[in-house]
Amino acid sequence: MAEEVRVRIAPSPSGNLHIGTARTGLFNFLFAKKMGGKYVLRIEDTDAERTSQAYIDNIFDSLKALGLEWDEGPDVGGPYGPYTQSQRFDIYPKYAQKLVDAGFAYECYCTPEELEAEKEQSQKNKVAHVYSGRCRNLTDAEKEAFIKEGRKPAIRFDVQKAQKAFHDSNILTFKDLVKGELHQDMSLIGDFVIMKSNGTPTYNFAVVIDDMLMKMSHVIRGEDHISNTYKQILIYEALGEKAPEFGHLGMILAPDRSKLSKRHGATAVSEFVEKGYLIDALVNFVALLGWSPSDGEEIKSVDEIAKDFRIGEVSSSNSIFEYDKLNWMNSQYIKKLSLEELKERLKPFLAKYDLNSITDAQYSRMVEVTREPLTILSDITDAVSYFFGDDVEVDEETKAKVLDGEVAKKVLPDFIEKATGWDFTEENLHEKLEEFRGFYKEQGIKPKETMWAIRAAVTGRTRGADMCATLCILGKDKVIARCKKAL
């Protein structure tokens, strides 16, 4: 029987769910779906100081919003829980002790100052910094002396010992799912700490114990973990366990090729949502960073992507997060939304307006005629401003270019007079305006200019929704009043 595919997403709650973490989570999810495996959520909160409940909530909410529902996790439980590392603190020491007993780990009494000094020395000598291993062979008497001083030991993994026990050469190799064979000289890996002196595990140790106990078959993560992989493989070997398969994804970088951070704009999934990005568009976009569909069709649902997904075809290089394509994709997803759905999703971005001042029919029509150019939902706020309130704000350019011009002075009074007698239905206005335009066209005024004059007076700008619909939604009284005011 083939081994069950089990993958996980393991965010550290030291911030809101990062877009990069979301992509890693997505790729794991896609892999699990494709392989018919299980998807596990584990919260890696071994560093209590940086953890907060608000972040945990944000991570849960964002992951759910993204549709990356987990089969096992802190909230839903599962056969290998608990799924929160801070609730597993009693597990790690046992395994650390096992390694000590087997001779693959030892107590280290070095102080931060001593370690720092070692490191500085290495740098001075221009050699790779590797822990000296001075605590490797401490006698009981020496240990006691340190304890008397008040020192508490950390536990270090003995890399040399593991190397000699399991490898012929000092080169450690593993086959990465996306990058192929990767190598590292083990003599350059210093003995690393697996248990801190405060009794909590370090990241590399907790991850191995958890992945092992949770029976992870594949570990797909960012390439910033490549160097950790060697250490983790060594731990698996020393524990006599089979390591999972590893796959390392390229990173997502900001346009300036640096790490994506706040100064580049949104970094958390929730921030993108607040800005008016549709979660489906975000997922689709992020899937295209490093992966491409076999049929070239880029707008795809998660289900479609999962069917077409092959981890070995994922790009091994970094990719840059550019808003242009995200924006385009978001606009595509907005277009696909039904009117009713769009009306609902737009509401948070219309909070500053009194939606009760218009009927639902008017709201519907308003959304219908303004939705076309939206790239993000929040664009609606500005797009719709002139439908609310009595007066309208006229921007300088429109005033100078249109309202103060000859055409407006000629067209507007005539429009006011004629429109007063018009029936304000879209159908009728369409007809009347066509006549109106035609009349001025014969006098050498372009249809465009005629309409601009009216539009500028009524909306304060030269661009916007369909004129007939706009006039109708506003109603005759407001239209005439605004035109008079403009003059």
Next chain:
RNA sequence: GCCCCCAUCGUCUAGAGGCCUAGGACACUUCCCUUUCACGGAGGCGACAGCGAUUCGAAUUCGCUUGGGGGUACCA
């Protein structure tokens, strides 16, 4: 400093020795449609980082250089 990873249009990518005078998408741009903006449609601009090697033939293989990224913690 040391170690590792990566390298096709501005960006995301297709490409696994001849199908490539390198394809698609976004962006940019021209034209068309049109009561504005937009949408949509038809075009255009635009890349194999450099140098060597292997080969009849290289974007595709190898080496070096350069550039970018990551790691180098009792952070994760």
